[in-house]
Amino acid sequence: MSLITLFSRPLIVNYKSSILSQATLFTLISWIINILYPWIIVYQTDGLWKKVDYFWEKPEIHFKYDCIMLIKLRNMTTIPSDQIVWTSFPQFNNQLDQKMIRVPFITNHEDDLDLDGNYDKLTMQLVLPLEEKEKISSIKLILFFTYELKVNIDLKMDSQIILESFTDNQASKLSIVGDIKFNQKLPLPNHKLLFKSNSIFDYTDSNDLIQSSIDKMLTASQSQIFSTSMKSNSLYLWTDGSNRGENKFTIDVNLNYSDDLFHYTPGFWNTIKWAWIQYFSIYIVVYWIIQKIRLFVFHNQITSTMVITETKSHGD
Known part of the structure; x- marks a missing residue:
């Protein structure tokens, strides 16, 4: 006999650690990479700031x-x-x-x-x-x-x-x-x-x-x-x-x-508009990759953390 889903609720897994730990250091480094790496890519290719426009x-x-x-x-x-x-x-x-x-x-x-x-x-x-x-x-x-x-x-x-x-x-x-x-x-x-x-x-x-x-x-x-x-x-x-x-x-x-x-020479808001588009388009890709890496590291306990599981009701 096949089974049907009668009720479901999401499961939240929290990975906790002290401030001075390898897990915290790994998280900090991953966020720094997430912020800086898109900027480096844009700057090394065509430059983040648009200096001349047509x-x-x-x-x-x-x-x-x-x-x-x-x-x-x-x-x-x-x-x-x-x-x-x-x-x-x-x-x-x-x-x-x-x-x-x-x-x-x-x-x-x-x-x-x-x-x-x-x-x-x-x-x-x-x-x-x-x-x-x-x-x-x-x-x-x-x-x-x-x-x-x-x-x-x-x-x-x-x-x-x-x-x-x-x-x-x-x-x-x-x-x-x-x-x-x-x-x-x-x-x-x-x-x-x-x-x-x-x-x-x-x-x-x-x-x-x-x-x-x-x-x-x-x-x-x-x-x-x-x-x-x-x-x-x-x-x-x-x-x-x-x-x-x-x-x-x-x-x-x-x-x-x-x-x-x-x-x-474009003005301030024109420069910011194009800089934001270039940065954000690369940022979301890097963010998705780093999130996959974080999931692998914490799920496999490569860095020791305390795992706390909690459920979330539909009304929350």
């Missing part, structure tokens, strides 16, 4: 409608210089040799393509009048922007984008297509940042040539911890030939304000 964000970029244009000519015949210059800064233009200045016709606009309230793209066209037989060998454009992050890190700064290209052929047009990239030499701190770049006038005096002034500004800008530039996949497309007898040169610029990857 996030994707679409920055708020705005064109400041400021521009510097430097053009090198290959066959110069009409002006006593091989350079054409124009800037959007009247004070700076007044300091230049007026024979170097050539004012382009400029149209530009920023578009919000996904209608999220932030601009996604800058479209800009510069049409430069040329004298007969003038041929362009290189073009450098410096565009000025404000760059802002708001979601994960508060950052607002002035920035410059340098567009530069060269050609050996006679060309009538240069098309530039690319994405703006954020450059950082150190992780972003987790507090609010405000950077204001120096003006071009801060690098200019009456004895400076325009190129040396711009070189000083760009050197100072690129030496900053945080700056902007064009991504490496940017395209510079030269169109060969002339504009059917029209003495002009066209520069088309299409810059995308795309999402970018930023690395930053």
